[in-house]
Amino acid sequence: MFSTLLSRISVAGVIQVTAWFCISNAFITAFADDAVSRVPFVAGFDRLGRHAEVNPVTAGQLLLTELSCTACHAANNAALDPKRGPVLDGVGGRLDSGWIRAFLLSPPDVKPGTTMPDMLSGLPPEQRESAADGITAFLMSLQQPFPEIKASGLNPVPMEFWKHGNSEHGQRLYHQIGCVACHDPDSGYEAKVVKPSPLDEMVEQLNAEELKELGLSSAARKVQSVPLAVLPAKYTHRSLTYFLLNPEHTRPAGRMPNFSLTPVDAADIAAWLLRHQELTQNSAGPDSASNATLIQQGR
Structure with missing residues (x-):
């Protein structure tokens, strides 16, 4: 299920879509002016793009990469490579299972400003809970030891x-x-x-x-x-x-x-x-x- 949700969807002409996406300053401003809690927060865009202090196409390209649009919609342009998500190796030992499940069910409510899309939004309500349980179980199974931190004379490391x-x-x-x-x-x-x-x-x-x-x-x-x-x-x-x-x-x-x-x-x-x-x-x-x-x- 997890790999299926993350599968790539190839769409030609993404650069042209970028230009279309950026030309309307009104659209970009509306995107950024909504309540912080449910709108992805992109610092560079919030600082400059929404106030038309950079070219709108540049602002749109920033959004495409920071929101990882090209993780699903392929683009043959290295400048549009998506921002990658966190490393999941060992995530089961780092994060709370209840938090992971709640985050999967509603990313913007649990982490205001997150750029993670609501991957389960297209499922019927009764399937969303089951999918969240399954993905949480899989992620919690990813365990690995924390890195060893070696002490030295200049860097003493107390036990635990x-x-x-x-x-x-x-x-x-x-x-x-x-x-x-x-x-x-x-x-x-x-x-x-x-x-x-x-x-x-x-x-x-x-x-x-x-x-x-x-x-x-x-x-x-x-x-x-x-x-x-x-x-x-x-x-x-x-x-x-x-x-x-x-x-x-x-x-x-x-x-x-x-x-x-x-x-x-x-x-x-x-x-x-x-x-x-x-x-x-x-x-x-x-x-x-x-x-x-x-x-x-x-x-």
């Missing part, structure tokens, strides 16, 4: 370091190392007051027409943060800590940088991000590890 995260220190790191450049800061965090730059001060004093005339509209525009979804329902402390240590290992097409964190610092940030886990984690997925029939159905 992911269990000993310091949430308070993790909160400080989250707000200081660059996470809030893309993600929302915590409203309760008291940040240091930074003196506005001369440009910021000037932008504050200009109206919209003056900003446009000076080419500063982009500088004055609030940039939408990348949604984080409900991390405590998705990860364990161990799996999130390992993700923070090496994001590209499981998300090679992701935009999150590797901050070269120490294992202790990664565990601290994970502890803060998962500080409400006991209130949100849900393991209501199928009993996948031992159900061979369900695993085969999902495969």
Whole structure:
């Protein structure tokens, strides 16, 4: 079932379709202006494309690749290669089964802004639940050990370091190392007051027409943060800590940088991000590890 859902559909002339898709600025704007929760969030498009600050064809090509349209609709153009999804090897040991099942049933509701399509939307309601159970069982059967992290004199690694995260220190790191450049800061965090730059001060004093005339509209525009979804329902402390240590290992097409964190610092940030886990984690997925029939159905 899983491989069938991901089968490729070859469609000729995708580049021409790209141009058609982009020419209408009204269509592109409508695509981006809807409520964040159910609309795929593409940072580059949200920042520039929706405001007509780049050529509409370029904006459309960005959407084609970032939304992985060409993963199904073939295009003989390397510039249109799709953004690939996360690595599923070992996913059964990284993510919560209840979260996976809920995500399969309604991707945008579980992860606002996700670019994953609702693959089960075409099935009758009674089949959607069964399909989600099968795929979840198959994914949960994909188990592998976490990478071994070797300690050294310069990089001490405490035993089971992911269990000993310091949430308070993790909160400080989250707000200081660059996470809030893309993600929302915590409203309760008291940040240091930074003196506005001369440009910021000037932008504050200009109206919209003056900003446009000076080419500063982009500088004055609030940039939408990348949604984080409900991390405590998705990860364990161990799996999130390992993700923070090496994001590209499981998300090679992701935009999150590797901050070269120490294992202790990664565990601290994970502890803060998962500080409400006991209130949100849900393991209501199928009993996948031992159900061979369900695993085969999902495969």
